[in-house]
Amino acid sequence: MLKNDPHIGSPRNRVDGPAKVTGAATYAAEFAATDLGHGYIVESAIARGLIRSINVAAAEAAPGVIKVFTHENRPQTAWFTYKYRDQVGPPGSPFRPLYSEEIQYSGQPIALVVATSFDAARDAAALVIVEYAEKPHLTDLSIARKDAYKPPKKRLGIAPPPDPRGDAVKAFSEAPVSVSAEYAIAPEHHNPMEPHATTVIWEGDGKITVHDKTQGVQNSQAYVASVFGLSSDNVRVVAPYVGGGFGSGLRPQHQLFLAVMASLALERSVRVELTRQQMFGHVHRPETINAVALGADADGKLVSIQHHAVAATSQFEDHQENVVNWSGMLYHAPNVDLRYELAKLDIYSPGDMRAPGAPLGLFALESAMDELAIAAKIDPIELRLRNYTDHDENDGKVFTSKELRACYREGAERFGWNKRNARPCSMRDGRELIGWGMASGVWEAGMMKTAARGVFTADGRLELSCATSDIGTGTYTILSQIGAETLGLEMEQVTVKLADSTLPASPVQGGSWTAASAGSAVMAACQDLQAQLFKLARKIDGSPFADASDDDIAFVNGRILLRTNPAKSVLLAEALAASGEEKLEAEKSASPGLIGPMRYAAYTHSAVFAEVRIDAELGQIRVTRIVNAVAAGRILNPKTARSQIIGGVVWGIGMALHEETLTDHRLGRIMNHSLAEYHVPANADIYDIDVVFVEEHDDKASPIGVKGLGEIGIVGTAAAIANAIHHATGKRLRSLPITLDKLLAA
Amino acid sequence: MSQARPGSAEIPIQITINGERRCVELQPWTTLLDLLRHDLALTGTKKGCDHGQCGACTVLIDGRRINSCLQLAVMQDGKAITTIEGIGQGSHLHPLQQAFIERDAFQCGYCTPGQICSGIALIEEGNAVTRDEIRELMSGNICRCGAYPNIVDAIQDVLVQRSGVIREAAE
Ligand code: FES
Numbered sequence: 001m002l003k004n005d006p007h008i009g010s011p012r013n014r015v016d017g018p019a020k021v022t023g024a025a026t027y028a029a030e031f032a033a034t035d036l037g038h039g040y041i042v043e044s045a046i047a048r049g050l051i052r053s054i055n056v057a058a059a060e061a062a063p064g065v066i067k068v069f070t071h072e073n074r075p076q077t078a079w080f081t082y083k084y085r086d087q088v089g090p091p092g093s094p095f096r097p098l099y100s101e102e103i104q105y106s107g108q109p110i111a112l113v114v115a116t117s118f119d120a121a122r123d124a125a126a127l128v129i130v131e132y133a134e135k136p137h138l139t140d141l142s143i144a145r146k147d148a149y150k151p152p153k154k155r156l157g158i159a160p161p162p163d164p165r166g167d168a169v170k171a172f173s174e175a176p177v178s179v180s181a182e183y184a185i186a187p188e189h190h191n192p193m194e195p196h197a198t199t200v201i202w203e204g205d206g207k208i209t210v211h212d213k214t215q216g217v218q219n220s221q222a223y224v225a226s227v228f229g230l231s232s233d234n235v236r237v238v239a240p241y242v243g244g245g246f247g248s249g250l251r252p253q254h255q256l257f258l259a260v261m262a263s264l265a266l267e268r269s270v271r272v273e274l275t276r277q278q279m280f281g282h283v284h285r286p287e288t289i290n291a292v293a294l295g296a297d298a299d300g301k302l303v304s305i306q307h308h309a310v311a312a313t314s315q316f317e318d319h320q321e322n323v324v325n326w327s328g329m330l331y332h333a334p335n336v337d338l339r340y341e342l343a344k345l346d347i348y349s350p351g352d353m354r355a356p357g358a359p360l361g362l363f364a365l366e367s368a369m370d371e372l373a374i375a376a377k378i379d380p381i382e383l384r385l386r387n388y389t390d391h392d393e394n395d396g397k398v399f400t401s402k403e404l405r406a407c408y409r410e411g412a413e414r415f416g417w418n419k420r421n422a423r424p425c426s427m428r429d430g431r432e433l434i435g436w437g438m439a440s441g442v443w444e445a446g447m448m449k450t451a452a453r454g455v456f457t458a459d460g461r462l463e464l465s466c467a468t469s470d471i472g473t474g475t476y477t478i479l480s481q482i483g484a485e486t487l488g489l490e491m492e493q494v495t496v497k498l499a500d501s502t503l504p505a506s507p508v509q510g511g512s513w514t515a516a517s518a519g520s521a522v523m524a525a526c527q528d529l530q531a532q533l534f535k536l537a538r539k540i541d542g543s544p545f546a547d548a549s550d551d552d553i554a555f556v557n558g559r560i561l562l563r564t565n566p567a568k569s570v571l572l573a574e575a576l577a578a579s580g581e582e583k584l585e586a587e588k589s590a591s592p593g594l595i596g597p598m599r600y601a602a603y604t605h606s607a608v609f610a611e612v613r614i615d616a617e618l619g620q621i622r623v624t625r626i627v628n629a630v631a632a633g634r635i636l637n638p639k640t641a642r643s644q645i646i647g648g649v650v651w652g653i654g655m656a657l658h659e660e661t662l663t664d665h666r667l668g669r670i671m672n673h674s675l676a677e678y679h680v681p682a683n684a685d686i687y688d689i690d691v692v693f694v695e696e697h698d699d700k701a702s703p704i705g706v707k708g709l710g711e712i713g714i715v716g717t718a719a720a721i722a723n724a725i726h727h728a729t730g731k732r733l734r735s736l737p738i739t740l741d742k743l744l745a746a
Numbered sequence: 747m748s749q750a751r752p753g754s755a756e757i758p759i760q761i762t763i764n765g766e767r768r769c770v771e772l773q774p775w776t777t778l779l780d781l782l783r784h785d786l787a788l789t790g791t792k793k794g795c796d797h798g799q800c801g802a803c804t805v806l807i808d809g810r811r812i813n814s815c816l817q818l819a820v821m822q823d824g825k826a827i828t829t830i831e832g833i834g835q836g837s838h839l840h841p842l843q844q845a846f847i848e849r850d851a852f853q854c855g856y857c858t859p860g861q862i863c864s865g866i867a868l869i870e871e872g873n874a875v876t877r878d879e880i881r882e883l884m885s886g887n888i889c890r891c892g893a894y895p896n897i898v899d900a901i902q903d904v905l906v907q908r909s910g911v912i913r914e915a916a917e
């Protein structure tokens with residue numbers, strides 16, 4: 001036996017599990033400091049206009065209040081808007097808190113009360129008196145869409161729709177089978193369980209340590225340095241545990257700005273925590289309306305795909321996502337016309353939320369495919385197989401791998417799809433209507449340049465470090481697995497340090513790219529350590545490796561040994577000790593390279609199958625079964641991987657049935673800004689979720705064959721549920737969430 | 747110097763937290779959650795909404811599960827509070843804490859202390875046997891990461907272990 005029980009690919013418990021189940025894991029608002037000032041935010045009550053006056057006298061006189069900051073007395077910060085840009089922001093002018101008297105959206109922070117306790121700050125905040133000069137506002141996308149426009153400047157990393165191919169309109173009008181409809185998705189708020197918070201520790205001499213709720217410590221660090229004119233040496237950002245992100249922590253949020261501003265001005269430590277209500281005052285998934293028209297020949301072969309989307313954005317930024325491009329790459333069609341437009345509203349800028357764009361566009365496309373299957377009298381899976389494509393027709397690149405056929409096959413088998421009666425309303429159980437639906441899913445398999453360090457010490461331990469985050473994704477665990485496997489150690493001998501801006505450079509954690517990127521960087525660092533250790537082992541007196549080459553040896557059980565004669569080995573710690581060194585170090589970075597991405601397109605795929613049971617009289621919908629078959633390359637840890645997909649599916653169920661941010665357009669103000677009225681799935685809403693990982697080998701998407709799992713679970717889920725609802729009831733619901741009232745009225 | 751507001755005199759109470767008797771003086775409006783997190787630095791109990799809508803702040807008061815954000819601290823005079831820090835630490839984990847690790851019943855971990863406190867009380871209450879009953883009676887604890895199926899698995903594991911133990915004791 002040359003190998004340890006392999007760590008990579010085996011189900012492993014989370015290495016951060018003990019800290020999380022005992023309450024020892026510390027989140028942004030939980031770091032202590034002496035003389036901590038507590039900040040509480042006052043928000044604007046109107047959606048657009050000017051602050052005519054803001055009276056803070058009563059607030060400042062309240063017990064425990066240290067200072068009240070407003071636009072009138074805030075400290076000087078950077079003048080130019082570009083200084084407020086961050087790694088992932090869209091084109092436009094980023095929001096600048098307390099910048100001027102101008103109000104751009106309801107819920108905008110207009111004052112920060114800092115007091116000696118949280119209660120004192122909160123109570124004093126209620127004493128701030130504001131007079132506004134209101135201006136007319138618009139928050140209704142159904143009105144604003146008439147002024148929709150093509151974003152003049154593209155957002156970095158988001159491909160605009162490809163040029164049209166053929167003549168989609170003509171092909172559609174001549175197609176023997178066709179469907180055409182509009183599909184809408186309500187705005188949603190991320191609502192991570194941990195509200196956004198920042199604790200700034202004043203270290204003295206202008207130095208600060210910032211505990212921020214962020215998915216990118218170096219993004220927050222660069223933002224703070226740029227906005228406040230600090231040298232990055234004086235700003236350290238640390239976020240070892242993040243209570244959920246889902247995209248809400250990608251860009252620096254206003255609590256970071258406010259906490260740092262107050263800390264620098266007061267020269268003391270300051271914490272700013274948002275309340276759950278205030279969590280509705282920032283980033284969210286944009287409301288999006290899709291128009292999709294599909295034309296096919298009598299056999300169901302697509303001849304025309306048209307997909308036009310309009311999404312909401314703020315007045316000050318053009319947030320962009322990939323909503324429509326999926327429709328040009330998931331199926332083969334000769335005539336394709338895709339368009340993506342924005343419409344401006346008086347709201348805060350939308351941002352990335354779990355699989356930005358994809359579940360919105362795919363709800364439309366995959367609902368339309370279901371409608372087409374019915375119109376053409378073809379099984380929905382068969383329709384998708386007839387239109388299968390082995391390259392990305394948007395840019396002509398072949399896929400690095402695509403086992404979507406296996407997803408359809410294995411998912412269908414697990415679900416029992418062959419027992420489905422295609423006729424709607426045909427499967428009933430007592431007072432419940434049963435429906436079975438399916439949809440495809442797709443997401444990018446991205447990789448970003450990332451660096452990592454490995455340090456091997458005389459006690460036989462390995463420490464790995466990287467600035468990337470673990471927002472609940474399992475990053476600590478998979479990096480431990482990679483390190484342990486490469487150097488032949490036990491998981492317990494490996495420590496992983498993450499999310500500290502002083503560690504090797506990493507981009508924000510998002511887009512499902514962390515496992516592939518940080519994982520490849522860690523692998524490269526560990527391979528470098530392997531080489532160093534081998535070199536030392538060869539130098540030992542009487543080394544068994546005098547004539548051995550790299551191929552002749554293996555790293556097993558804390559030793560290097562000869563493959564041909566495993567009895568001949570050297571302890572790693574012994575090799576290090578003989579050299580007289582105390583430790584070995586390697587820092588390496590991994591990047592996608594230049595040639596690969598030019599030739600190949602890398603995507604994860606899925607096939608989602610849903611069973612719904614619907615009370616025939618009350619319209620109550622339950623999603624009793626989901627099978628999600630995923631092709632995502634190499635699976636590093638089936639246990640945490642399954643959890644990622646389950647989480648994504650739960651989000652898909654929320655999108656399909658529950659989640660909707662409701663605005664009173666007369667006031668331009670969100671009405672359901674609490675977890676009692678903004679519904680996210682609760683335990684009783686979630687039944688069986690079965691995750692299947694189909695075999696997929698990919699040697700191009702990333703050096704370690706990984707494609708990423710954070711997003712693919714949600715994509716396709718809402719569409720599969722909507723298709724199941726149609727199968728159960730014969731009613732086609734094209735607006736998410738599908739609530740009882742919509743179902744009963746349809 | 748500003749005046750203290752009427753009703754803001756601090757009120758002394760005695761409570762037992764994780765087995766330790768403590769005397770604290772409190773403002774009448776301080777919630778049990780803020781007492782734990784701010785004054786006593788027991789940050790294992792989480793704040794997700796402060797309005798009784800998420801369950802992240804669940805603790806055990808005299809063995810019953812309760813949203814600590816909905817309890818005024820002054821009302822706890824003479825009561826025994828157990829937070830996640832008192833459930834199990836280090837190598838002495840409660841079986842449900844261990845089951846959460848084995849079943850991967852969390853991702854970000856922020857809802858987890860509340861889920862575990864709630865789950866422990868649920869097991870004691872003895873009202874849940876089936877998965878449907880566990881799901882229903884654990885629905886006061888939201889998990890935005892969506893770890894629900896694994897949370898149900900973890901609780902079921904402990905219920906099964908328990909019934910095994912009870913059966914052995916009876917035999
Ligand atoms: S914080 Fe108490 S229920 Fe949410």
Ligand code: FES
Nearest residue numbers: 853857889890891
């Ligand atoms: S583990 Fe993240 S909210 Fe439950």
